[in-house]
Every structure is written in C-alpha cells, then in structure tokens.
Amino acid sequence: MTLKNIARELGVSISTVSKALKNSNEIGAETIERVQAFAKLYNYRPNNLAISLKNKRTNNIGVIIPDIVHYFFTTVFRGIEQYSKKHGYNVIACVTDESLEREVVNMEMLANGSVDGFIMALSAETQKKNHFDHLKRINELEIPLVLFDRVTDEIECDKVLINDREAAYNAVMKFIENGRRKIALITTEDYFSVSQGREAGYRQALESFGLPVDEALILKLPFMDLDEILINTFFDSQDIDAVLCVNEIFAIHSMNLVQKKGVNVPEEMEFIGFTDGILSKYAKPGLTSMAQHGFQMGEIAAKMLIDRIQSGLSEKEEPCRTEIIESTLIERESTINAIPVL
Amino acid sequence: MTLKNIARELGVSISTVSKALKNSNEIGAETIERVQAFAKLYNYRPNNLAISLKNKRTNNIGVIIPDIVHYFFTTVFRGIEQYSKKHGYNVIACVTDESLEREVVNMEMLANGSVDGFIMALSAETQKKNHFDHLKRINELEIPLVLFDRVTDEIECDKVLINDREAAYNAVMKFIENGRRKIALITTEDYFSVSQGREAGYRQALESFGLPVDEALILKLPFMDLDEILINTFFDSQDIDAVLCVNEIFAIHSMNLVQKKGVNVPEEMEFIGFTDGILSKYAKPGLTSMAQHGFQMGEIAAKMLIDRIQSGLSEKEEPCRTEIIESTLIERESTINAIPVL
DNA sequence: AAACAGTACGAAAACGTTTTCGTGTTGATA
DNA sequence: TATCAACACGAAAACGTTTTCGTACTGTTT
Numbered sequence A, B: 001m002t003l004k005n006i007a008r009e010l011g012v013s014i015s016t017v018s019k020a021l022k023n024s025n026e027i028g029a030e031t032i033e034r035v036q037a038f039a040k041l042y043n044y045r046p047n048n049l050a051i052s053l054k055n056k057r058t059n060n061i062g063v064i065i066p067d068i069v070h071y072f073f074t075t076v077f078r079g080i081e082q083y084s085k086k087h088g089y090n091v092i093a094c095v096t097d098e099s100l101e102r103e104v105v106n107m108e109m110l111a112n113g114s115v116d117g118f119i120m121a122l123s124a125e126t127q128k129k130n131h132f133d134h135l136k137r138i139n140e141l142e143i144p145l146v147l148f149d150r151v152t153d154e155i156e157c158d159k160v161l162i163n164d165r166e167a168a169y170n171a172v173m174k175f176i177e178n179g180r181r182k183i184a185l186i187t188t189e190d191y192f193s194v195s196q197g198r199e200a201g202y203r204q205a206l207e208s209f210g211l212p213v214d215e216a217l218i219l220k221l222p223f224m225d226l227d228e229i230l231i232n233t234f235f236d237s238q239d240i241d242a243v244l245c246v247n248e249i250f251a252i253h254s255m256n257l258v259q260k261k262g263v264n265v266p267e268e269m270e271f272i273g274f275t276d277g278i279l280s281k282y283a284k285p286g287l288t289s290m291a292q293h294g295f296q297m298g299e300i301a302a303k304m305l306i307d308r309i310q311s312g313l314s315e316k317e318e319p320c321r322t323e324i325i326e327s328t329l330i331e332r333e334s335t336i337n338a339i340p341v342l
Numbered sequence C: 001a002a003a004c005a006g007t008a009c010g011a012a013a014a015c016g017t018t019t020t021c022g023t024g025t026t027g028a029t030a
Numbered sequence D: 001t002a003t004c005a006a007c008a009c010g011a012a013a014a015c016g017t018t019t020t021c022g023t024a025c026t027g028t029t030t
Helices: A001-008 A014-021 A031-040 A046-054 A069-085 A099-112 A124-129 A133-140 A162-177 A193-208 A229-238 A247-259 A278-282 A296-312 B003-012 B014-021 B027-039 B047-057 B070-087 B100-110 B124-129 B133-140 B163-177 B193-208 B228-237 B247-262 B278-282 B295-309
Strands: A060-065 A088-093 A119-121 A145-148 A158-162 A183-188 A218-221 A241-246 A269-272 A287-289 A321-326 A328-330 B060-065 B090-095 B117-120 B147-148 B158-162 B183-188 B218-221 B242-245 B268-276 B288-291 B323-327 B327-331
Touching: A001 A014, A014 A031, A046 B047, A060 A069, A060 A099, A060 A296, A069 A088, A088 A099, A088 B100, A099 A119, A099 A124, A099 A133, A099 A193, A124 A158, A133 A145, A133 B193, A158 A162, A158 A296, A162 A183, A162 A193, A162 A241, A162 A269, A162 A287, A162 A328, A183 A193, A183 A229, A183 A247, A218 A229, A229 A247, A241 A247, A247 A269, A247 A278, A278 B247, A278 B278, A296 A321, B003 B014, B003 B027, B003 B268, B014 B027, B047 B163, B060 B070, B060 B100, B060 B183, B060 B295, B070 B090, B070 B295, B090 B100, B100 B117, B100 B124, B117 B295, B133 B147, B147 B295, B158 B163, B158 B295, B163 B183, B163 B193, B163 B242, B163 B268, B163 B288, B163 B327, B183 B193, B183 B228, B183 B247, B218 B228, B228 B247, B242 B247, B242 B278, B247 B268, B247 B278, B295 B323
Parallel strands: A060 A088, A060 A119, A119 A145, A145 A158, A158 A321, A183 A218, A183 A241, A241 A269, A269 A287, B060 B090, B060 B117, B117 B147, B147 B158, B158 B323, B183 B218, B183 B242, B242 B268, B268 B288
Antiparallel strands: A088 B090, A287 A328, B288 B327
C-alpha cells in the first residue's frame, strides 16, 4: 500500500492523497473522508525511509557504548531509550566492546544518513590511544554528538557526567569521619577520564585532612581482567582499614577476597564502590556505593541531543553544555553508618 | 557530497559516477580512476536511506525485549548485536518494559520500512493477555520474525529456546541425588511460557521418582515485585530442604532471606536458580544455576533471522524452525557437589 | 564500403514520500 | 458582465540512489 496505489484506486492524484491523509484544508471534506477510509481499510502506513529521505531527518539516534552487559551502561541506555521513544525517536544500539576500531566502524556505518545524532561513551581503547579522528569527522559533518561518562576534552560537544572528583572526595570523607586513616584506592589504569577524576578526589580528600597520600595504597588494576593474585598481594602487603573502588566489580571482588582471608567487613575494613548496581545490593555485606543515576544520565543525554537536533543549530552556533549529575552515596553494610540500614 | 555533485564537478553523468564507484566494467579505466580519486578526496559516502529505499532492504533488524537491565536479555542482545554487525546489519533496540502496548507501538513504528526483520521476546503482559494481533500483522506483511525465550504457539515463526522442561528436570534430579526429598519450586504466575516448562519439568522429575507433588511447596510470586513477607511465610510454614527457582533474582533473594533466619546453605537447604548471571557468581554462597547461554541464543536468533531475510523466503515458503539450546548446570556452593568448586 | 561488435557513457525510470506552484471551477462582488 | 477571491485539486520537482536501456563512437571484419 503506497500513496500511488491509493491514488490510482480512488482516481485522484498522489498529492491529493498525501494531503488528505494529513487533513490538509486544501482538500475537500468528502475527499478527505474517502481517502482516509480507504487508507484505514487497507491498513496504509507511510514508508519511513521515503519520509526520512525527503525530510532529511531519520528520527533515529545512534547509541555507541563499550559494553551492554554492564549495569551502568544498561541503565543509561534505558534512560536514553525511554526518553527517545517518548519523543518519537528510535535508538540504534552499537556495542564497541571497548575497541576503537569497532567504534570507528560503527559510527561510519551510521553517519551516512542512518541517524540524526549520536550519544556515546568512549571505549577503553579510544581513551588509551587518544584517537578521536572519527569524532572530529562527525563534528565536521555537523552531526550532533553527546558524550556521557567517558568523555574527552579534545572534542567540542555536549557532555553529561557525574561529579567524579567530588564523589570520590565525599566517599573518602566518610571513611575519615568513621575514623579510618589507612585508606586504599583500587582503580583502573590512568587513561579513563572517570578514574582520573576519582583518583583526584581521593587525593584531595586525604590532603585536605592533612593525611599523607601513600602511593603504595593505590592499586591500579588492568581493565577487564581481575587478577586475584595482584589483589591478594596488595592486601597482604599493606595495612589497610578502608577501600574505595572506582567500580562495582573491583569492590565486590576485593571485598570477597579479604573476607576469605578472615577480615571482618565493615568492622576491620570498610568498602565503598562506584556505580550502585545490582551486585552492590545483593552482595554480602551489602556494598555502600556511589550511585551514578544512570537512568537520569541517559534521559538528560537524550534530551540534550534531541534538543540540539530539533533546534537545527550546530555545535558552533549554539555553545556546548556540560551537565553534571550529582552522585549520591547509598549506604549499606560495608560501611559503618549513623543510621543502620537493612 | 552526493553522486549528483560529483557528476557535476567532473562533467559526467550520475550513472557514470555510480558505476565508476562500483568498478563497473561499463566504465573506462581512467574515468573510474578520476571518479574514485575525487570521491576519496571529498570523503564521499553513499546515503544509506537512498540505498535502502531503492533496494527495499534496510540492513536493520529490530530487537524487541521486555527489559534491558536484566542480565539474560542483555546477554542475548549482545549475541544478536555481534552476529548482526558481523553480517552488515544494524540493530534497532526497543524495550517494552513488559508492556503490551509498548510492544505494539514499537513494532508498528519499525514495521514500515525501518527494519528487515524482528527478533523478540514477548512481554509479560503480552503473555498474560494472550494478545498477538500485532505479531499476526507482522506475519501478514511477510516481515521475518524470530521469537526467543518467551514464545507462543499462536504465532508461526522461527523460534529459539532453551530446554526448560529438561533443565528443570535435571535440576530437581540433582537435588534428589543429593538426598533431598522436600523440594520446593519458586516460580512466577502461570502465564510465562518458560515458567510453564520449568514447572512441568519439576513435576515430572518428582513423579518419575515416585515422590508426591505437594502443591504447598510451589510458590508463585507475582512478577517484578519481590514480596518478602510472602517468601518468609512460605519458608516458615513449609518444611523444605531444597529450592529450585525459575530465575536468578528469586533464588538470590530467597536464599538471602533463609540465611537471615539462620538456615545453612547448602547443608540444610540447597538452591538452584535459572539464568547464570552475574549475581549467581558473586552471591554468597555462589548460586548453582542453570546457564541459559544467552549469547549463543542471540547469535542463533540473529542467524536464523538473517538467513531468512537473505533467502527472501517467507514463513509459508520455507517452513519455520525451532532451535533448542541445551542449558547446562553451573555448580557453585549453594548445592553440594561431587567435586568441590572454588 | 557496408555491416557489425565492442566500448564508454548518458537518459530516465524507479523507490515512496513532501511540498510548491499552477489551474480550473465556483460563487460573490463591483 | 467582468473581476476576483476562495476552494479543490493536479503536475512536477525533489530527496540520493540503482539499474535498464539506448546510443554515439571506435575499430574490425567481409
């Protein structure tokens, strides 16, 4: 069923059909009725591709994420999808698996008319190699782009982040208030924007309390593989009474390992993680965690993107914004809390 | 940069440019070179929409899932995405949030030229209300459809499932072999295809061992909200030494609750869940679980769909297939195992 | 010299829309 | 009665491709 078919069957022109279906006042009442009745009867639906081609808008947005199995990205995705759908946009999802090449390929694939804009978090490899030519190209094509969580200063575009520095600062402050002084940090290698911020917050909190920053208390784990031996020797060789971890897995895993050694959590050692995911909730003891509010982050990213798409203003015409989402500490049993939680 | 632009700049026709870029042997060698050099220089990329409109193929597939935050669906999605990308297809992801209406809306949105086929798991509401008109419409439009995990017999299409009955049977058998006799089942309300299968397997295993099926040992929880009181009174009022749960959350949650009552797992009570997700791995004790191999399921679903798309044969011409994926028991500390696991 | 095959290219239709502009008809006004 | 606005509709271009078919030219064959 196409406009052409309807037009032929009803003995009118294509333009008349098109207008009649839109209740145009150029068309007479009874013609409108005939056309609409016929269209309904034969279940006519306009072809999206043709409309997109004509209007130069696809109503699709491309979401490029490093990993879909991680709770945080999943939650952000959920926010993006929900907001987008509510505003008439579909989401094309691409997973890069932390690979630069797949990031490039995916974006190239979508940049030629398939989407009106991108929302993405940089892959690990992209951040490591500091390679952003593909994003610059998106910029040149004037395709709107919103970066979230894993961002870079090299690209001028809208961004949405959490206050990594402040969040880590607050987490460490909680340890300090609880009387802890030998506070460790378990983080990734340096190239992640989020880890950098969190490490900075960790250092800042210690310093602002006159505590020395002992580099031996900072463990940098290779991303993606949890080396138990590394973690075990770290805990064996250092005197530690509190641990801040830059993500949930690091926290759960190291908490499990020290418990296996007989350490009592939280009495002898407290733990705080980042990303308040499903693991934190069901861990034993429950993991106190900095909630990143991924859903809200996704909604905001989608709103920023769609607003820019609909304004039609490029990054040059309308200055870019960076939204900061406040993270909040969810207290569970891995820390000692003023008001006990269940 | 369009074909038309290149043609104008080079003083040739659009068709010549189009053919030259494809190395057509209709075009002279030096023209080909000129055109390709020019195209490379100006970074020409063909417009996907135009190609799709012309060829009546979008190279997009629509994936409709009830929930993206759940580990199992996420894993399946990952398999779909990876296989699809490898074969030149993009994935448009829609989340129904277990709502029939959103399922309908999403499919309507994509069915008009946006995708070449669908892969989906039915929403809870859809299964509850047994309402499949939207799927019948997809059938009529001859848009290929693959159902996975949550399926229905009412729709004739390709399907991919796990052997729910057999898996539950095997899980119960393990309990029986371990000497358990008071085996409970925690499941959802009846309308889920997977729960039906798993309950059948549970019953079958008991019967085949001459054990009575005590209906009081079957707890049917409302989907989506974990009513702790319900679970607690269930365990308080029944004498139970093993529990099979139809999903991971039910298992973790009830295991935590009975542990809080002082029950030793696995000595006094064993647990087996379904979906070997991240929670099972990090739970304490680690949850023995029926792995559903979601990634593989996704790959197979994508393969079935893409094969059908590329064959061009409708469900009537080429008979539908149902692939069964064998689930495997991952043994952890919530059961007593022949060979102890770490 | 006529016929012919091969080469290299262009014109145009097609995919299914949207939208601008033109035009014929009607009825009211000067 | 000539003029004009309002009304109802159609023709055609446009979006960016692909593909079929036609054709001008070159060089070879009889």
